[in-house]
Amino acid sequence: MRHLAYVGRRLVSTIPVLLGISVIVFFMIHLVPGDPARTLLGVRATDEAVAALHAKFGLDRPIWEQYLSFLGRLLHGDLGRSILYDTDVSSLLALRLPATLWLLVAATVMALLISIPLAVLAATHRDKLADQVVRAVPLVGLGMPTFWVGIMLVLLLALKVHAFPVSGFGKTPAQHLSSIILPGLTIALALTPILIRSLRTSMIGVLDSDYVVTARAKGLSHRRVITAHTLRNAAVSSITVLGVNIAYLVGSTLVVERVFALPGMGTMMLDAIFNRDFPVVQGVTLVFALMVVAVNLLTDLAHAALDPRIELA
Amino acid sequence: MTAPAVPVGPVEPLQPLQPSRLPWLRGRGGEGVLRLNPTLVIGLSLLVVIVLAGVLAPVLSPWDPVAQDLTASLQPPGNGHLLGTDQLGRDVFTRLLYAARVDLRVGALAVLFPFIIGTTLGLLAGWFGGWFDLVLMRVVDMVVAFPSFVLIIALVFALGQGTASIYIAITLVGWVAYARIVRGEVLVAKEQEYALAARASGLPTWRILLRHLLPNVLLQAFVFAMSDVVLSILAIVTLGYLGLGVPPPTPDWGSMISEGQNFVFTKWYLTAVPGLAVVVTGLALALVADGVVQRSGRR
Numbered sequence: 001m002r003h004l005a006y007v008g009r010r011l012v013s014t015i016p017v018l019l020g021i022s023v024i025v026f027f028m029i030h031l032v033p034g035d036p037a038r039t040l041l042g043v044r045a046t047d048e049a050v051a052a053l054h055a056k057f058g059l060d061r062p063i064w065e066q067y068l069s070f071l072g073r074l075l076h077g078d079l080g081r082s083i084l085y086d087t088d089v090s091s092l093l094a095l096r097l098p099a100t101l102w103l104l105v106a107a108t109v110m111a112l113l114i115s116i117p118l119a120v121l122a123a124t125h126r127d128k129l130a131d132q133v134v135r136a137v138p139l140v141g142l143g144m145p146t147f148w149v150g151i152m153l154v155l156l157l158a159l160k161v162h163a164f165p166v167s168g169f170g171k172t173p174a175q176h177l178s179s180i181i182l183p184g185l186t187i188a189l190a191l192t193p194i195l196i197r198s199l200r201t202s203m204i205g206v207l208d209s210d211y212v213v214t215a216r217a218k219g220l221s222h223r224r225v226i227t228a229h230t231l232r233n234a235a236v237s238s239i240t241v242l243g244v245n246i247a248y249l250v251g252s253t254l255v256v257e258r259v260f261a262l263p264g265m266g267t268m269m270l271d272a273i274f275n276r277d278f279p280v281v282q283g284v285t286l287v288f289a290l291m292v293v294a295v296n297l298l299t300d301l302a303h304a305a306l307d308p309r310i311e312l313a
Numbered sequence: 314m315t316a317p318a319v320p321v322g323p324v325e326p327l328q329p330l331q332p333s334r335l336p337w338l339r340g341r342g343g344e345g346v347l348r349l350n351p352t353l354v355i356g357l358s359l360l361v362v363i364v365l366a367g368v369l370a371p372v373l374s375p376w377d378p379v380a381q382d383l384t385a386s387l388q389p390p391g392n393g394h395l396l397g398t399d400q401l402g403r404d405v406f407t408r409l410l411y412a413a414r415v416d417l418r419v420g421a422l423a424v425l426f427p428f429i430i431g432t433t434l435g436l437l438a439g440w441f442g443g444w445f446d447l448v449l450m451r452v453v454d455m456v457v458a459f460p461s462f463v464l465i466i467a468l469v470f471a472l473g474q475g476t477a478s479i480y481i482a483i484t485l486v487g488w489v490a491y492a493r494i495v496r497g498e499v500l501v502a503k504e505q506e507y508a509l510a511a512r513a514s515g516l517p518t519w520r521i522l523l524r525h526l527l528p529n530v531l532l533q534a535f536v537f538a539m540s541d542v543v544l545s546i547l548a549i550v551t552l553g554y555l556g557l558g559v560p561p562p563t564p565d566w567g568s569m570i571s572e573g574q575n576f577v578f579t580k581w582y583l584t585a586v587p588g589l590a591v592v593v594t595g596l597a598l599a600l601v602a603d604g605v606v607q608r609s610g611r612r
Contacts, residue, residue, distance in 0.1 A: 020455025143595010
């Protein structure tokens with residue numbers, strides 16, 4: 001019952017954020033310097049074309065009226081129509097969403113597989129060589145451009161080993177899987193420096209806690225202390241850290257999809273930008289933000305489910 | 314590396330309450346600015362080398378960074394070209410140096426504006442609270458809901474390509490982090506004795522904020538700014554890679570990587586070296602940030 005009430009409160013608390021997101025996405029078009037319609041259509045646009053676009057976006061109406069109708073359409077799942085393809089943005093997005101979701105899941109799994117063992121290693125060998133090395137990772141790793149890491153991985157792995165496709169997404173799930181390994185690894189390597197830092201700190205906190213000291217005192221093996229007592233608590237904190245960095249994770253799919261020519265939402269947004277397809281840019285931006293909000297919600301709920309000590313306030 | 318939070322030892326006599334002007338610049342125990350730790354020294358020296366490489370580019374290289382020579386395109390390293398030439402026959406090493414100018418300047422300036430705006434708003438929100446605080450924090454919630462990079466790209470697109478758009482886009486997205494950090498610090502600091510004493514002695518509010526509170530809350534914002542410079546350089550380089558950055562032919566590490574990618578299988582260094590330049594710059598800034606934190610004794 002307490003859980004249900006918490007879920008309800010947490011859901012309600014996302015409403016103002018969702019409204020805010022819609023406001024920002026809506027106002028994007030009003031940032032376009034000068035007449036947005038003329039800028040979008042280019043200098044050679046005829047007056048009729050400009051007027052038609054004005055009517056299409058409702059640019060002649062008062063701004064609050066424009067926003068309300070934008071919001072009304074959003075609530076019906078209508079993200080507008082692509083200028084380039086003359087198709088609903090939502091159906092275009094539906095085609096592109098799977099690749100991005102595959103990539104996000106693969107990246108998350110790989111990031112955890114890399115960073116949890118390293119964080120455990122560092123925390124259990126505190127201030128020894130292993131710890132020093134692991135702590136140096138974020139210093140170097142944080143400055144690496146994600147897309148560059150991707151290109152270097154292609155150069156080192158795909159070309160030498162020929163095990164992974166260099167680009168594309170394939171047609172079957174098996175092909176999907178092999179196509180997202182390199183892009184997923186790229187994002188995971190960008191995420192690892194951030195994760196390691198917080199995971200190491202929280203692991204150290206757990207290792208110093210009374211219940212771990214007790215577990216050791218009653219003669220449990222080192223291995224058992226780590227697996228049964230420490231890792232479970234580390235799992236909770238890694239979920240939190242992932243939740244905090246989800247926006248970064250989602251954002252990095254954009255450029256990594258471009259490097260590996262994955263047909264996801266990121267490449268869709270970039271293509272739309274070069275074609276000045278404004279409704280598509282707005283739609284993708286909105287969906288990216290919605291993904292962040294959704295994952296934040298899920299991490300909070302998972303957090304509450306995993307850790308009974310959490311106050312459901 | 315972890316300093317004890319509370320200094321152990323004999324209890325010091327009570328100091329008269331004074332505004333502590335940038336206490337963290339003086340280091341722990343106030344030993345003076347010149348007492349530096351190894352992390353800070355290595356970081357600063359790396360940074361100085363990179364900045365000098367950019368500033369002295371015309372001295373270090375006889376080549377022009379933008380003049381094309383199609384008869385000399387894609388030459389291997391050697392023959393006066395330390396890293397060979399790109400597809401338009403321009404010396405890659407020279408472009409690398411000039412790119413440092415562009416990327417460092419844009420990166421630093423793109424942090425300056427969010428730093429000033431965010432710190433000011435956070436300071437006011439934390440001190441005054443009330444409806445201003447409430448509204449500001451809701452706006453912050455909205456902005457952080459977006460993947461910052463997606464929002465930056467969308468804004469650069471809406472504003473039109475160019476350096477000014479990059480500044481505006483990064484500022485619109487970046488100030489929220491500073492506002493959050495400084496507001497949090499102010500909420501703690503304003504309950505502390507020096508702040509209460511300053512208030513009780515009837516000093517004007519602006520004086521309390523500027524002379525007493527700001528110096529004490531600035532450390533966290535400053536440390537974040539150091540890593541934020543890395544993030545903003547990454548953002549600029551990525552925009553350059555995507556073709557949305559500093560317009561050509563101005564060299565920028567991102568566009569150099571993107572141009573080199575076409576030849577990655579034959580001339581790997583065209584992509585690898587500009588990327589390494591970004592990594593080393595990031596490392597230098599990360600070391601400086603770490604060093605400052607160590608000196609301040611806060612972790």
